Amino acid sequence: MTDTPTSTAPFRYVDLFAGIGGFAAALRAYGGEHIYAVEIDEAAAAVYERNWGHPALGDITKDANDDQVLVDPHDVLVGGFPCQAFSKSGAQRGMEEARGTLFFNIAKIIEKQRPSVVVLENVRNLVGPNHEHEWQVILDTLRGLDYRVADEPAILSPHMLPPDRGGRPQVRERIFITATYNPSKIKKPNPIEPVVAKGELIDGWNPKKQDWDLEPLLDDSEIIPGCELTEAEVRWIDAWDDFVQIMYERREGARLPGFPFWADSWKDYGEPIPPGTPAWKRSHLEKNYAFYKAHRGILDKWAERHGVFTAAFPASRRKFEWQAQDTPRLWDTVMHFRPSGIRAKRPTYLPALVAITQTSIIGPRRRRISPRETARLQGLPEWFDFSTNRRDAETYKQLGNGVNVGAVWYILRKHVERDRDILRTTPEGRQLIAAVLSAPRSPDAILERMDPFTPTLDLEEPALAAVGSD
Known part of the structure; x- marks a missing residue:
């Protein structure tokens, strides 16, 4: 052209x-x-x-x-x-x-x-x-x-x-x-x-x-059409938020460990790790077993209270990774729903923009980041126009590829x-x-x-x- x-x-x-x-x-x-x-x-x-x-x-x-x-x-x-x-x-x-x-x-x-x-x-x-x-x-x-x-x-x-x-x-x-x-x-x-x-x-x-500071790039509203969380997503976040606060209090303010928490592995506690398990997976399992052993009573009650091992909790939502350091609540973080689990980070800078399925969830706003906020992250001006006829999924993809x-x-x-x-x-x-x-x-x-x-x-x-x- x-x-x-x-x-x-x-x-x-x-x-x-x-x-x-x-x-x-x-x-x-x-x-x-x-x-x-x-x-x-x-x-x-x-x-x-x-x-x-x-x-x-x-x-x-x-x-x-x-x-x-x-x-x-x-x-x-x-x-x-x-x-x-x-x-x-x-x-x-x-x-x-x-x-x-x-x-x-x-x-x-x-x-x-x-x-x-x-x-x-x-x-x-x-x-x-x-x-x-x-x-x-x-x-x-x-x-x-x-x-x-x-x-x-x-x-x-x-x-x-x-x-x-x-x-x-x-x-x-x-x-x-x-x-x-x-x-x-x-x-x-x-x-x-x-x-x-x-x-x-x-x-x-x-x-x-x-x-x-993310705040200058975010709109004040907690309600932006198309960015809402589903009832199920709120339920999963509430459950892991409860987990974070329990552990924060039990560990006297010490930050959570950085290895991925695999709730499903807690059910296997006491079972030998199968021969041939890759070293990275063996390491995660051993850490999960040790964590469960130290907090078994509390974790069992937490899982039962939130129905963690029911159909309401898909397997990918029974995995949780904490990268938010000293942040005391999950709702105070930035989150991503990933195939490998829910990942939480401090609300400072965001991971790379990707497709809508992993669009950042802004915990303090209790919603996903909006297309306009995403455009700001890419340095585009306020007048930049995607038109009113586009789908948000398409806009997230375009910004993620930009x-x-x-x-x-x-x-x-x-x-x-x-x-x-x-x-x-x-x-x-x-x-x-x-x-x-x-x-x-x-x-x-x-x-x-x-x-x-x-x-x-x-x-x-x-x-x-x-x-x-x-």
Whole structure:
């Protein structure tokens, strides 16, 4: 979906696997001009067009392949691409080995248009031990196209960003592959460091010591249509809340242990653990047996009082994991109903957004987090509109598949800072440096000021002092 440039924006961008526009939000806030977007999911593409004013529905495999590349010239290419497995057969490397994957289609666009900067986002597992080969193919392909790229990706979660840098209380660790077109082979100290390292403290912000506060992102209401808990869910939470308070009092305020409680295992107390039981499971069973032995009378009465071993309590709800440290009540935590049980965390930052079946339950609100609150967690502005005709399940899915705006904002800024020695050798690069490095530390205020129907701003001319001398 290519648009003809209509402005003198400091840079032009294309948005691949665009979703609902997390990348677009950050790049628009930097003053970028949309050139092309593609998203194969019809519902997500409709939300993208509704908010960013540009069509996105399409198929990258049709727009970028061996026969054609239907993408106009641009300065920045971004995308949260799906990671399909690369074949390990044969001795071929680089783009030829990527053929048949969606990364190959990205590479075809890069090969033809040579954007100044490439930013790709993916799940943390892409650089895990099972994907070393795939990671190397990506590096070889980009370097074969004359791009400077670090051996390791940037790793960032929104909760690791300070609030004044657009951070959000959500654990969502993602990798970012950032590369700069470098045909002149301008060198950096070797090896090139990623723009953000895993666990790096940004501006001294340490979420383990400086608690996030969820409250500013939450609506005051305890009743939001579609976010209510069922009677059964309330019953399960009440039961485990009773368990937490009993144990809190019995243990004189000491925090509950962190291993998963398996109520079903308490019925097997005294029975030998079957031979061949995996070590991890054996460890959990031994801990459960010891816990039951120490509190047997109380636990039996608790289980009977709440009907824990009746049909009203499914097996997955008889499992409970406490990660809320010193929080005295379950209703004071953030919870998730998972196939492996109910998990409770402190009400500071949330786990990564996922499908509606595991949508966070905000204990103090006695309901699930709403779509609007979820959008705030992803850094989207208040005017962002999913339309009134959508289903909440669809919205949760779109947000769960999206990229966090603040993370994109920070990654691009750090990349431009790192590679400005290359970028300032071209007019396009100097404009990009000026736009990015003269922008505020956070995109939040800029996004909120945008017109929700035509989200563009008449920004001041970027400060060219940010470019530096040639």
